[in-house]
Amino acid sequence: MKPLNQCEQCTVHKESTFIKYGINMSRYDYLVALAGNPNTGKSTVFNNLTGLKQHTGNWPGKTVTRAEGAFSYRDKKFKIVDLPGTYSLLTMSTDEEIARDFLLFGKPDVTVVVVDATRIERNLNLVLQILEITDHVVICLNLIDEAKRHNLEIDVLQLSRDIGVPVVPTAARHKKGMETLMQSIYDVATGAYQCKPKRLKNISPKASRAIENLTKQLNDIFPHLHNARWIAMRLLEGDQRIINAIRSGELGTIHQEETTQEKLKSYGYETV
Amino acid sequence: MDTKQFNEKEDILTNATRYREEIGENFYDTMLESIYSEAATIAKKSVRQRDDKRIYTLDRTIDRIVTSKVYGFPIMVGLLAVVFWITIVGSNLPSDMLYILLVETLHPALKGVASTIGFPWWLDGLLIDGAYLSVAWVVSVMLPPMAIFFPLFTLLEDFGYLPRVAFNMDSLFRKAGAHGKQALTMSMGFGCNAAGVISTRVIDSPRERIIAILTNNFSLCNGRWPILILISTIFIGSLVPAHIAGLVSAMAVVSVALLGIVLSIVLSWFLSHTILKGEASTFSLELPPYRPPRILRTLYTSLIDRTIFVLWRAILFATPAGLVIWLVANISIGDASLADHFIRFADPFGLFIGLNGIILLAFIIAIPANEIIIPTILMLTVTTLGMHEVGAGTGVMFELDSVSATASIFHTGGWTLLTGINLMLFSLIHNPCSTTLYTIYKETGSMKWTALAAVIPLTLGIAVCFFVAQIWRLFLGG
Numbered sequence: 027m028k029p030l031n032q033c034e035q036c037t038v039h040k041e042s043t044f045i046k047y048g049i050n051m052s053r054y055d056y057l058v059a060l061a062g063n064p065n066t067g068k069s070t071v072f073n074n075l076t077g078l079k080q081h082t083g084n085w086p087g088k089t090v091t092r093a094e095g096a097f098s099y100r101d102k103k104f105k106i107v108d109l110p111g112t113y114s115l116l117t118m119s120t121d122e123e124i125a126r127d128f129l130l131f132g133k134p135d136v137t138v139v140v141v142d143a144t145r146i147e148r149n150l151n152l153v154l155q156i157l158e159i160t161d162h163v164v165i166c167l168n169l170i171d172e173a174k175r176h177n178l179e180i181d182v183l184q185l186s187r188d189i190g191v192p193v194v195p196t197a198a199r200h201k202k203g204m205e206t207l208m209q210s211i212y213d214v215a216t217g218a219y220q221c222k223p224k225r226l227k228n229i230s231p232k233a234s235r236a237i238e239n240l241t242k243q244l245n246d247i248f249p250h251l252h253n254a255r256w257i258a259m260r261l262l263e264g265d266q267r268i269i270n271a272i273r274s275g276e277l278g279t280i281h282q283e284e285t286t287q288e289k290l291k292s293y294g295y296e297t298v
Numbered sequence: 299m300d301t302k303q304f305n306e307k308e309d310i311l312t313n314a315t316r317y318r319e320e321i322g323e324n325f326y327d328t329m330l331e332s333i334y335s336e337a338a339t340i341a342k343k344s345v346r347q348r349d350d351k352r353i354y355t356l357d358r359t360i361d362r363i364v365t366s367k368v369y370g371f372p373i374m375v376g377l378l379a380v381v382f383w384i385t386i387v388g389s390n391l392p393s394d395m396l397y398i399l400l401v402e403t404l405h406p407a408l409k410g411v412a413s414t415i416g417f418p419w420w421l422d423g424l425l426i427d428g429a430y431l432s433v434a435w436v437v438s439v440m441l442p443p444m445a446i447f448f449p450l451f452t453l454l455e456d457f458g459y460l461p462r463v464a465f466n467m468d469s470l471f472r473k474a475g476a477h478g479k480q481a482l483t484m485s486m487g488f489g490c491n492a493a494g495v496i497s498t499r500v501i502d503s504p505r506e507r508i509i510a511i512l513t514n515n516f517s518l519c520n521g522r523w524p525i526l527i528l529i530s531t532i533f534i535g536s537l538v539p540a541h542i543a544g545l546v547s548a549m550a551v552v553s554v555a556l557l558g559i560v561l562s563i564v565l566s567w568f569l570s571h572t573i574l575k576g577e578a579s580t581f582s583l584e585l586p587p588y589r590p591p592r593i594l595r596t597l598y599t600s601l602i603d604r605t606i607f608v609l610w611r612a613i614l615f616a617t618p619a620g621l622v623i624w625l626v627a628n629i630s631i632g633d634a635s636l637a638d639h640f641i642r643f644a645d646p647f648g649l650f651i652g653l654n655g656i657i658l659l660a661f662i663i664a665i666p667a668n669e670i671i672i673p674t675i676l677m678l679t680v681t682t683l684g685m686h687e688v689g690a691g692t693g694v695m696f697e698l699d700s701v702s703a704t705a706s707i708f709h710t711g712g713w714t715l716l717t718g719i720n721l722m723l724f725s726l727i728h729n730p731c732s733t734t735l736y737t738i739y740k741e742t743g744s745m746k747w748t749a750l751a752a753v754i755p756l757t758l759g760i761a762v763c764f765f766v767a768q769i770w771r772l773f774l775g776g
Contacts, residue, residue, distance in 0.1 A: 065586045116326075116330070121502075144587065146341045146344075146345050147337050147338055147340075147341035147342075147345070148337070150336075150337035150340055150341055151333055151334060151337050153337075154333050154336055154337060155333065172587065172589070177347065177348040178345060178346070178347055178348070179345070179346040179347075179348055180344060180345050180346075181343075181344040181345075181346075182344070184343055184344040185340065185343075185344040188340045188343060188344065189340065199589075199592060224336070224340075226329065226332050226333065226336060229328065229329065229332060230321070230328065232320065232321055233321050233325060233328070236317035236320070236321060239313070239317075240310065240313060240314060240317070243306075243309070243310050243313065244310065246306070247306045247307065247310070258314075259329065261310070261311075261314035261318075262314060262317055262318055262321065262325050263318075263325055263326045263329075264314075264315075264318055269311060269314075272307055272310060272311065273307060273311070275307075
């Protein structure tokens, strides 16, 4: 008797679910990554956008299987990948590595960072790290209803101005703010909205110069690298993984030759 | 790769090393600091806390109680007992109704149709008495408890109780050398061990992950607790006056579930001090705020995602199992059926450990799905005792409409209180079902761990039954 493959049973893996949305998974215009701290409601946002029924639950680290789906908004088709929740991108845990590698090498067109509106300061740590990797970010300020319940007043426009990317307040559990979120994703993807992300200040002039020089050098040999600055910073830290990637040439080839589909596959995502 | 490019690469790396020495080793720290201070500045500008902190205080008050050293565990046990109690009481009536519809009404109707069309006896037996009845049984016995249990469990999960359970259990698991998050994967196992095994992906350390996988089987999965409910109702509930029988049976089920938790902690300790030596890694567990559960949504998704999924799986496995049961009970070699031969062979050993040959055969047939252990036991008991007037014929899987009729079959089959207790224990402590084993293989990629995941609990189960039987016989004669 052949035991059941749980994944094949899972709704996430059935392409038929997408047909409802008139989406053919193999053709899409933009790739969207969904990142954020654990337990901020990423899966709920994912479900709302795709119409899928990824299991949600109120505990951190619940999403262990990778989920991907698709939606179309106006004239464009978006493929969306739900990344594991992480507090940062700087340590070496598996979750963080998957999320970080995907942002670095998977080259999403837009990265949606889901932020817990009741814990903005802590969540911003991740946002700032992601902004070092990619400019094209939309912040989904989720759980806005809870923030209200907790008597928090949030100046969304100020926040957006300070960070330099769109900030969309949402209450995903109540399906609120999803339309605006899709519009922002659309705007950033098509270039209608130009992100001017906050870069880290407070770095010593010496370090800034070092980063600049390394970035320039990296761009020279890896012309397709779109986040050389981030790589340069890792080099300054002595990140062994990045050093190896440069030595082996992995850093250079990934961007030129692989298709997005192959990239997805190489980071553990099943593609349909 | 040409030499020029190679040199360029090495050049970057040399430069990086030089800069690193220039700036000092604390670049990482300054960068972290700058991230934190930046985040604080931004947040300060746009977030303002108005007036009181009423709701946070409520969250903290609840947390103080449910994670307190004194009340934490009693509340956990209490909630578990309430969930089981509601499930046992609530699923009685719908189970009966489904049984009447699917088994008492539809089954004879189908038999009638088959004989009208002129099915040969073996095809009729194989399809209707074997396959159909096993499915009908699984649906009538599994569906109602699952439809009650899963939503209740999901409501607790939505509300945010699970991380608190993990918080309470964390120190126990760490003392056992395992990962604190094992408390979460254990909780997932209470629904389905295969799902529990997949959920161990939240544990980063491979050592601790394997411990979590090997011990997940001790979380009583939903396929097994119908067995416990039935057996404890018959053998434990009948020991006490009728008005408290339900409560006492529920407590017996809870005790077995708790024993499972104790065993998984003890086995974790044993593994982390023998073949999986190592220190427990630390992790920070965030206690998320309590969120008022969205009741309708929860009911809907837990019904669709969990109940229907598990039921479908049960049906998928019950169908071929029903065929197998019918075949082993109807194919004869020499003077007896295959089933008879095995039972005669296994009876001495079975009785020795306080079970019997029929139970052992049922556990083998039910490897694909624990859900069908009880119907298989009943069918085999009736067949070998020649009690054909009770069931509908040889090899027909059935459930009796009243618990007392089931009890009378067990008593005729020579069952004692010891058999009942040992069956409950063995249901908890035996090899995982084949789906779980397959999942373990896929997750670990290793035959060795998969084999251990089966052998450890099986050996332990036989040992536990043996000791209980010996002590029982020593003190109570039985």
